Amino acid sequence: MRKTELKINLSNLIYNIEVIKRFTKADIQAVVKANSYGLSASEVAKTINDYVESFSVITLDEAIELRKHTDKPILLLQGVHEIDDYQIVQELCFDFVVHSNWQLENITNFNLEESRLWLKINTGMNRLGLDLVDFQTVLQNIEKIKLKEIVLMSHLAASSIKNDKQTKEQIEAFNDITNNINYRKSLANSGAIFNFPESHNDIVRPGIAIYGGKYNEFGTKNVSSLSTEIISIRPIKAGTKVGYDGSWVAKDDCFIGSIPIGYADGLPYFKEPITVIIKGKEFKTAGKANMDLLMINLGDDDTIEIGDSVQIWDFDSDLSKLSEEFNTITYNLLANISGRVSKNYLE
Numbered sequence: 275m276r277k278t279e280l281k282i283n284l285s286n287l288i289y290n291i292e293v294i295k296r297f298t299k300a301d302i303q304a305v306v307k308a309n310s311y312g313l314s315a316s317e318v319a320k321t322i323n324d325y326v327e328s329f330s331v332i333t334l335d336e337a338i339e340l341r342k343h344t345d346k347p348i349l350l351l352q353g354v355h356e357i358d359d360y361q362i363v364q365e366l367c368f369d370f371v372v373h374s375n376w377q378l379e380n381i382t383n384f385n386l387e388e389s390r391l392w393l394k395i396n397t398g399m400n401r402l403g404l405d406l407v408d409f410q411t412v413l414q415n416i417e418k419i420k421l422k423e424i425v426l427m428s429h430l431a432a433s434s435i436k437n438d439k440q441t442k443e444q445i446e447a448f449n450d451i452t453n454n455i456n457y458r459k460s461l462a463n464s465g466a467i468f469n470f471p472e473s474h475n476d477i478v479r480p481g482i483a484i485y486g487g488k489y490n491e492f493g494t495k496n497v498s499s500l501s502t503e504i505i506s507i508r509p510i511k512a513g514t515k516v517g518y519d520g521s522w523v524a525k526d527d528c529f530i531g532s533i534p535i536g537y538a539d540g541l542p543y544f545k546e547p548i549t550v551i552i553k554g555k556e557f558k559t560a561g562k563a564n565m566d567l568l569m570i571n572l573g574d575d576d577t578i579e580i581g582d583s584v585q586i587w588d589f590d591s592d593l594s595k596l597s598e599e600f601n602t603i604t605y606n607l608l609a610n611i612s613g614r615v616s617k618n619y620l621e
C-alpha cells in the first residue's frame with residue numbers, strides 16, 4: 275500500500291479546545307467546514323462533541339453527513355443556496371445564516387421552529403452580510419417568523435493581526451448595531467479569540483485553532499502529521515539534471531531519493547526547494563513539485579534507505595512557518611489534502 279498518510283491525533287483536538295476555553299467564557303461553535311479543514315468532520319465531531327455547543331459547515335451535504343454523528347446544532351455558514359433547501363433545514367433541524375434578503379423569500383412556507391436563524395451583518399469585510407441600512411427592516415421581518423432563536427453575527431477580516439485597526443473598527447461597528455438588541459451574538463473566529471477578547475460575545479467560532487494549524491504561540495498543538503516513505507534512491511554526479519524541465523541541477527555528487535507525494539495529494543505546487551524531515555534530519559527537495567512525486571536531495575548521506583519515513587510535517591511542526599516555505603497560508607496546507615492520502619486516527 276502507498277504509505278502516504280495524514281495522521282490525526284484526536285486527543286490534541288480536545289487539548290486545543292481546553293486551550294481555547296482558557297481564553298474565553300463564551301460558548302464554542304466548532305467550525306468543521308471543508309471536512310474539518312481536511313481532517314474529517316465526522317471523526318472530529320465525534321471526538322469533540324461533548325466539548326462544544328454547536329458545529330458549522332458550508333454545504334447542505336456536509337450538514338446532512340454531520341447530522342449522523344451529532345445531535346448538537348449544525349449551522350450552515352452561508353445559509354441556504356436556494357429557498358427549497360429550507361425543506362432539509364426543517365427536517366434535520368439545521369441552524370442557518372441569513373446574509374441576504376433573497377434568502378427570506380417564501381421562508382414562511384416552512385416550519386423552522388427547531389432552527390436558529392443567524393442574521394449576518396456586514397461590519398466592514400464586504401463579503402457577506404446585511405448592510406446597516408437594511409438591517410432594521412430585515413430584523414423586523416424575521417421576528418415575525420417562528421424560530422427557535424435569533425443570533426446576530428458578523429465576521430472579522432483581519433483578526434490574526436494583534437491590535438489591527440480594521441478589526442477594532444469592525445468590533446465597534448458590530449457593537450453599535452447590536453448593543454440594544456437582546457439576542458445572543460457571535461463575532462470571533464480563532465484569531466479574535468486570542469487577539470481580541472472584547473470581540474467574544476456569546477458564541478465564538480474557532481476553526482484553525484482547534485486543528486492547531488495556527489496560534490501555537492498561545493498553547494495550541496498541531497493535530498496532524500503528513501508523512502510518506504522513500505521508494506527510490508539513486509546516486510548522481512555533479513551537473514546532473516533532476517525532474518521536470520531540468521530546472522534543478524546537482525551542485526555536487528549526491529543521492530536523490532523519491533517520495534510518493536505530490537500536488538495531487540494536496541501539497542501546494544512549488545518551484546523552490548521545501549524542507550522535509552527524514553530520521554530527524556532536514557533535507558531539501560530537488561526540482562519542482564510533481565503531481566505524484568517529489569525528489570529529495572539526500573546529499574552525501576548514505577544512511578537513508580528505501581522505506582525510511584519522510585515527514586512533510588509532524589505533530590511538533592509549526593504549520594504557520596511551514597506554509598511560508600510553500601508560499602501559502604496554513605489553512606491551504608490542511609484544507610487541500612486530497613482523498614488519495616490515507617487518514618489514520620490516533621486516540
Ligand SMILES: *Cc1c(COP(=O)(O)O)cnc(C)c1O
Nearest residue numbers: 305351429463464479480481482
Ligand atoms: C471559516 C470561518 C470561521 C473560522 O475561522 P478560523 O480562522 O479558522 O477560526 C468562523 N466564522 C466564519 C463565518 C467562517 O467562515
